[in-house]
Amino acid sequence: MKKYKLALVGATGLVGQTALTVLEEFNLPISEYKFFASARSAGKKITFMNKEYEVQELKEDSFDEGFDYAIFSAGGDTSKKFSPIAASKGCIVVDNSSAFRMDPEVPLIVPEVNMEDAFNNKGIIANPNCSTIQAVVPLKPLDDKYKIKRIVYSTYQAVSGAGHKGLADLENTSKGEKPLKFPHPIYNNCLPHIDVFLDNGYTKEEMKMVNETRKILNRPDLRITATTVRVPVQNSHSESINIEFENDFDLKEVRDILKNYPGIILQDDPETNTYPLATNASGHNEVYVGRIRRDESIPYGLNIWVVADNIRKGAATNAIQIVDELIKNNN
Ligand code: A2P
Secondary structure, three states, rough: OOOEEEEEEEEOOOHHHHHHHHHHOOOOOOOEEEEEEEEEOOEEEEEEOOOEEEEEEOOOOOOOOOOOOOEEEEOHHHHHHHHHHHHOOEEEEEEEEOOOOOOOOOOOOOHHHHHHHHOOOOEEOOOOOHHHHHHHHHHHHHHHHOOOEEEEEEEEEEEEHHHHHHHHHHHHHHHOOOOOOOOOOOOOOOOOOOOOOOOOOHHHHHHHHHHHHHHHOOOOOOOOEEEEEEOOOOEEEEEEEEEOOOHHHHHHHHHHHHHHHOEEEOEEEEHOOOOOOHHOOOOOOOEEEOOOOEEEEOOOOOEEEEOOOOOOOOOHHHHHHHHHHHHHHHO
């Protein structure tokens, strides 16, 4: 069996660290790994698969030695500069940043939803925004079956989505200290403000959900609105998704479709207070779905509650699943 060479860029960050764990779990047929970060981390030691590695400073010639795959989780600026360099040297980049997501030349991939689009890559494949990834997994089979007319997203997003600094803000503001990452104390608050505000009054996070959902589901005109909220939860994003369909549906059939779809775990039993929770989803790769019920205010409306580990399925796991599928398909 062919063995591959993989680079992880941003190996010292929150997503990078989880990627190391997930790579160990997946145990892909990779014979050589290299771990990159900024000059600040050069020389730091990483223990991976019982072996010690030294973190390398990412430089323009880092990809000269030849890699098959690279996973980038080092922010948009690093991706913009280094992903095209890596791709020009024959490496396939799976990029976690938002730098290339809406580029029509770049496939935007969630393996359970549109993996076939990834095989058409030109060297860069984008990993979607964390809140979008977990949403489109249950939306895809429902769209295929009943055709979605409109989506209303309301999110409850964990501080880990803002990296190490987001976690530190939750801890520090709980002790009355000033926030360093968010504009207000996240402790005891819900902040309806993720990423920057845009001219239309939405935040960039909200418009990422709108635009990325349309691209992944290949529904460019789909009507979508979103309110994204940072909540004082360490890890795993929760989402209320209100869906209006073109066609009528049967609730039992909806449950069966979701239960049988790859990557979804159904947790929906109000009698036993069973529904997806952030604390239960953390540390897992699946998307948890529950609170499935009719929206009785419109003819063909459905409400669902969707929870996933934003650092795993929302970032590291999704990227590694993409590499896994590329390898399996000899791409
Ligand atoms: P470093 O730890 O050396 O700063 P997070 O989002 O959790 O803050 O992580 C960001 C990741 O991106 C870290 O691994 C960080 O490395 C890395 N990074 C930031 N800037 C650069 C850069 N210019 N070149 C390479 N890696 C970078």
